[in-house]
Each structure stands twice: as structure tokens, then as C-alpha cells.
Amino acid sequence: MAVIRVGSVGLGGISGGVHLPGIRGADNLELTALCDINEKRLAERAEQYGIAADHCFTDYRDLIACPDVDVVDISTPNNVHWEIAMAACAAGKSYGVEKPITMDSEQADSLLAATEKAGVKSMVYFSYRYQPAARYARDLIASGRLGKIHHVSMQYYQGWGLESKNCPLVWRFVQSVAASGALGDLGCHGLDLAQFVTGQQYTRVSAHLGTIVKERRLPDGSGTGPVDVDDFSNILAAMDGGISAAFQISRFCRGRGNYQRMEIYGDNAALVYHLDREPGKNELEICEEATGDKYVPMEIPQQYFVSQMQCFGNEMEGNGDGCNADIAVGVKNQHLLDAILRADAEARWVDVQ
Numbered sequence: 006m007a008v009i010r011v012g013s014v015g016l017g018g019i020s021g022g023v024h025l026p027g028i029r030g031a032d033n034l035e036l037t038a039l040c041d042i043n044e045k046r047l048a049e050r051a052e053q054y055g056i057a058a059d060h061c062f063t064d065y066r067d068l069i070a071c072p073d074v075d076v077v078d079i080s081t082p083n084n085v086h087w088e089i090a091m092a093a094c095a096a097g098k099s100y101g102v103e104k105p106i107t108m109d110s111e112q113a114d115s116l117l118a119a120t121e122k123a124g125v126k127s128m129v130y131f132s133y134r135y136q137p138a139a140r141y142a143r144d145l146i147a148s149g150r151l152g153k154i155h156h157v158s159m160q161y162y163q164g165w166g167l168e169s170k171n172c173p174l175v176w177r178f179v180q181s182v183a184a185s186g187a188l189g190d191l192g193c194h195g196l197d198l199a200q201f202v203t204g205q206q207y208t209r210v211s212a213h214l215g216t217i218v219k220e221r222r223l224p225d226g227s228g229t230g231p232v233d234v235d236d237f238s239n240i241l242a243a244m245d246g247g248i249s250a251a252f253q254i255s256r257f258c259r260g261r262g263n264y265q266r267m268e269i270y271g272d273n274a275a276l277v278y279h280l281d282r283e284p285g286k287n288e289l290e291i292c293e294e295a296t297g298d299k300y301v302p303m304e305i306p307q308q309y310f311v312s313q314m315q316c317f318g319n320e321m322e323g324n325g326d327g328c329n330a331d332i333a334v335g336v337k338n339q340h341l342l343d344a345i346l347r348a349d350a351e352a353r354w355v356d357v358q
């Protein structure tokens with residue numbers, strides 16, 4: 006098997022927690038170059054991962070031009086995804102990009118066109134697709150175990166936004182960098198997950214978004230600045246196949262670290278997916294005639310335990326298992342986010358493109 010050489014751009018939280026260790030752990034990936042505008046962070050990661058100074062860059066264009074980089078891994082804040090992915094396409098290099106893929110649908114459409122024109126591979130890091138309970142649920146639903154699906158409801162809650170936590174005005178609260186708040190940060194995952202497990206697309210949405218803390222202290226201590234994105238988003242959605250779906254997304258839920266609960270109700274059975282009910286635990290319950298209409302835990306088969314970055318390596322090699330999101334899936338997700346923002350702003354149902 007040929008090793009795929011990865012250049013990684015944006016070396017912050019998700020990179021240090023998931024991307025870089027995942028690349029190191031994947032059997033067909035090799036980390037060969039790093040890029041971050043923060044030189045201190047770049048130097049720390051270079052030391053940690055043994056990357057030589059001549060393969061460390063502060064400008065992503067230099068990383069993309071590096072002959073020892075085959076594919077580009079992008080985990081910068083949202084406002085830079087598009088230009089880095091476009092530059093990868095222009096260089097004929099495949100890429101993986103964090104969510105939300107771009108700042109709006111227009112950028113997303115142009116990235117899809119550039120990806121197709123360049124003929125490169127792409128993957129969007131919708132990380133919860135790699136949770137075993139989600140993958141098992143998807144197969145159970147595809148096998149017909151639940152029968153016709155009527156309802157999906159999902160809560161995705163974190164607690165770090167609460168005023169009492171005194172979080173500064175980090176980029177996630179700034180529209181020009183993040184595009185949206187809880188919606189693009191957490192909601193895009195929840196929306197993708199419901200689509201991933203049911204295999205159905207969204208047709209229309211309505212939404213209620215709001216900002217709870219409107220002013221936060223600036224990270225450099227020089228005063229305060231306005232929050233111009235949503236702190237919570239409540240979404241109603243219609244999906245193909247007659248599914249009605251509801252999502253509650255918030256960063257203002259005390260005691261919640263990265264809590265997800267998704268309920269899927271079919272004619273014959275219902276599933277409840279849980280993440281982080283107990284720290285780090287991913288669980289699946291089923292309710293059906295055979296369980297006496299009671300919710301009982303399911304044992305998740307070993308085959309559903311996978312690594313996102315190994316899946317990235319497989320996808321880049323042309324050996325994806327059909328469970329990864331490519332840029333076309335990311336574009337649909339971006340259109341959905343824009344439809345939700347419009348539905349909230351105009352207080353009406355909006356059709357999803």
C-alpha cells in the first residue's frame with residue numbers, strides 16, 4: 006500500500022486532539038508538513054511530531070506547494086477553509102476539510118465546482134459519523150429493522166457558553182470568522198448525523214435562533230466586543246420519506262460537555278443514540294416488540310469502531326466504505342445551514358436546495 010503524505014493546516018484544538026494523532030495512527034498516512042500562522046504553536050507541533058523546520062510553514066500556499074505533500078488536511082477557523090481548499094484544488098491535491106465547510110452556499114458551490122474540475126478527492130470531517138452507535142444505527146435502519154421512520158429528534162448540548170463560565174470573545178462568537186454560532190459549530194453535525202443514519206435528505210426547515218450573551222470580554226483584555234452569532238438554534242425540518250425532524254442546539258446547557266441524544270422513531274422499532282451521557286461514552290438503545298416495548302441497551306459490534314483519520318486515509322486512497330462525506334455532501338449541509346439562517350431571519354419555512 007502506498008503511503009499518502011499529508012500536510013496539515015491549522016494546528017489548534019481539533020488538530021491536536023483528533024487530526025494529528027489520527028494521521029499518526031493511520032496505516033496509510035504520513036504527516037510530512039505543518040502550517041499555522043501561530044509560530045509558537047507551529048514549533049510545538051513540529052517538535053511533537055518530528056517535522057523538520059523546512060517542512061513547517063506559516064503560509065498555507067507554501068505547504069500546498071511542498072513536493073512532499075500529496076493531500077491537504079484543513080482545520081483552520083471556518084473563514085479560511087474555502088481559500089485553502091480552493092488552493093489545494095488549483096494544485097491538483099486532494100483535501101480533507103473541517104465543518105462547516107465554508108462561510109456560505111456561494112463559496113460551497115464554487116468549491117464543489119473546483120473540486121470536480123480538478124478531479125481531486127475530498128472529505129468533510131463530520132466526526133460523529135465515526136461514532137460506533139451512529140454507524141450501527143445507520144445499518145439497522147437500512148436493514149429495515151425500524152420500518153418506516155416517522156420522527157427524528159436530536160439534542161446537541163454544550164455548556165461552555167454560559168455567562169458564568171466567562172468565556173472571552175473567541176472566534177466562534179464572531180460572524181466574520183465563524184459565519185454562524187451554535188448552528189454551524191454543533192448544528193451542522195447534528196443535521197448531518199440525522200441525514201447519515203436515515204439516508205434521507207432535508208426538504209424544508211423553520212428555525213428559532215438566538216443570542217443569550219450579547220457582549221463578551223476581548224481575549225487581549227482590551228475591553229468587550231459584540232457577539233453577532235447564535236448561542237442556540239432550534240430547528241424543525243421536513244425530510245424525504247415523510248420524516249419530521251427536530252433539533253435543539255445550544256452552548257448554554259449546564260453540565261453538558263459534548264452531549265448528544267438522537268431519537269429515531271419507526272413503525273416497528275425506535276432507537277436512542279447517546280454521546281457523552283457519561284463522559285466519552287457512545288451508546289445505543291432499541292425499543293421493539295421483542296424487548297417488550299422497553300428501551301434496552303444494544304451491544305455494538307466491533308466492526309463499527311473506526312477512526313476518522315484512518316477513514317480519511319482510505320478515502321484518499323480510493324477505498325472509502327461509503328460512510329464518508331465528500332464535498333458534495335458538505336455543500337448540501339452548507340445550503341441547509343443557509344436555509345436555516347434565512348428561515349429564522351424571515352420567520353418562515355424555507356425550502357432546502
Ligand SMILES: NC(=O)c1ccc[n+]([C@@H]2O[C@H](COP(=O)([O-])OP(=O)(O)OC[C@H]3O[C@@H](n4cnc5c(N)ncnc54)[C@H](O)[C@@H]3O)[C@@H](O)[C@H]2O)c1
Pocket residue numbers: 014015016017018019020040041042043046063065080081082083085103104105130131132190
Ligand atoms: N469535526 C469536529 O468535531 C470539530 C471539532 C472542533 C472544531 N472543528 C472545526 O475545526 C476548525 C478548527 O477549530 P479548532 O477548535 O481547532 O480551532 P482553534 O482556534 O483551536 O485552532 C485553529 C488554528 O488555526 C490556525 N489558523 C488560523 N488561521 C490560519 C491560517 N490562515 N493559516 C494557517 N493556520 C491558521 C490558528 O492559529 C489555530 O492554531 C473549525 O472549522 C471548527 O469548526 C471541528
